[in-house]
Amino acid sequence: SQQGEEDPQALSIQEGENATMNCSYKTSINNLQWYRQNSGRGLVHLILIRSNEREKHSGRLRVTLDTSKKSSSLLITASRAADTASYFCATDNWGGNKLTFGTGTQLKVEL
Amino acid sequence: DVKVTQSSRYLVKRTGEKVFLECVQDMDHENMFWYRQDPGLGLRLIYFSYDVKMKEKGDIPEGYSVSREKKERFSLILESASTNQTSMYLCASSLLQGAGQPQHFGDGTRLSIL
Numbered sequence: 119s120q121q122g123e124e125d126p127q128a129l130s131i132q133e134g135e136n137a138t139m140n141c142s143y144k145t146s147i148n149n150l151q152w153y154r155q156n157s158g159r160g161l162v163h164l165i166l167i168r169s170n171e172r173e174k175h176s177g178r179l180r181v182t183l184d185t186s187k188k189s190s191s192l193l194i195t196a197s198r199a200a201d202t203a204s205y206f207c208a209t210d211n212w213g214g215n216k217l218t219f220g221t222g223t224q225l226k227v228e229l
Numbered sequence: 230d231v232k233v234t235q236s237s238r239y240l241v242k243r244t245g246e247k248v249f250l251e252c253v254q255d256m257d258h259e260n261m262f263w264y265r266q267d268p269g270l271g272l273r274l275i276y277f278s279y280d281v282k283m284k285e286k287g288d289i290p291e292g293y294s295v296s297r298e299k300k301e302r303f304s305l306i307l308e309s310a311s312t313n314q315t316s317m318y319l320c321a322s323s324l325l326q327g328a329g330q331p332q333h334f335g336d337g338t339r340l341s342i343l
Contacts, residue, residue, distance in 0.1 A: 149329045160233070160319055160334030161272075168329065206271065210329065217332060219264075221271035 124207060124223040132228055137194040139223040141207030142187075148210045150183060151217065152192050155204045164192075164205075197227045232256070235320050235335035243343055248307040250338050252320030259325035261303035262332065263287075263295060266317040278303055279325055310342045 125140045141150070149168045153161040167174045167183045167190065174181045180193040194201055204224050208217040236251035254261065260279050264272040264287075274287030276295040284295050292314060296304040303322075307314055317339050321332040 151329075151331065158336075160336045161321075161332070162334070163331035166329050166331065208332075216260075216262075216274070216277060218274070219272035221269060 124205070124220045126223060127221070128224040128226070130226045130228065131197060133197060133199055135197055135227075137197050137201070137225055137227070139192045139205050139225070141190045141192070141220055143190075143207075143209050143220075144188065145209075145211060147185070148212060150181075150190050151208045151210070152179075152181060152190075153206045153208060153219075155206065155222070157203070161206065194225075197225075199227050199229055201225060202227050233320055233322055233333050233335040235318075235338050237338050238336065239339050239341075241341045241343060242307075242310050244310060244312060246307075246310050248310050248340070248342075250305040250307075250318055250320075250340070252303045252305070252322075252335060253301050254303075254322040254333070255301065256322065256333070257300065258322035258333075259300070260323045260330075260332075261297065262321040262323075263293075263303065263305045264319045264321065265289070265314075266319055266337070272319065275305065312342050314340065315342045316340060 123142050151166045152164045155161045165176045167181050178195045183190045204222045206222045208219045233254045242248050262277040263275045266272050273289050278284045278297045294306045317337050319337045320335045323330040323332045
């Protein structure tokens with residue numbers, strides 16, 4: 119079953135702009151993680167936010183979590199062409215490290 | 230850095246064949262996972278294992294089995310391959326202890342069943 123649904127499915131922006139991706143989920147979570155996948159490669163962990171946190175930063179990444187709305191957003195500031203990739207949210211529902219992944223947002227950053 | 234290695238990047242097999250996909254990790258992780266990735270469906274969990282000789286069904290285990298004889302190696306087996314098993318298969322590993330452990334992925338095996 120799909121827990122996370124990302125929105126939009128695809129996003130195209132110019133280099134230097136900010137990119138925002140949203141994730142909605144259905145059941146309560148222990149934590150939510152964001153991953154990046156470059157074309158033809160495996161996923162790479164970006165950032166984790168716990169259910170008792172509302173916002174977290176890591177470099178150019180900012181993640182927010184609203185447990186009342188069962189939603190999260192990932193903001194990439196000052197995007198670069200190298201940020202072109204698919205981005206997935208993943209929810210950990212019981213703290214046992216088994217994740218449920220969403221369907222992903224394809225981000226294209228153009229020069 | 231954690232390294233998760235999948236034995237093949239591309240694989241072509243025929244309907245009815247028994248197919249083995251191998252995954253090895255070098256960081257002594259307890260958890261290992263097999264996913265398949267299809268366009269529009271994201272990643273779906275097939276099986277996972279939290280210890281040697283232990284396995285748990287994921288969301289789509291039908292048509293698959295797994296083997297974990299050693300801690301570092303987790304094999305996915307397609308007992309009798311069918312065309313609807315054509316997909317990208319991703320292996321991942323993570324530590325068991327402590328909530329929120331990130332998963333570390335291999336680069337995937339793109340499997341085509343003809």
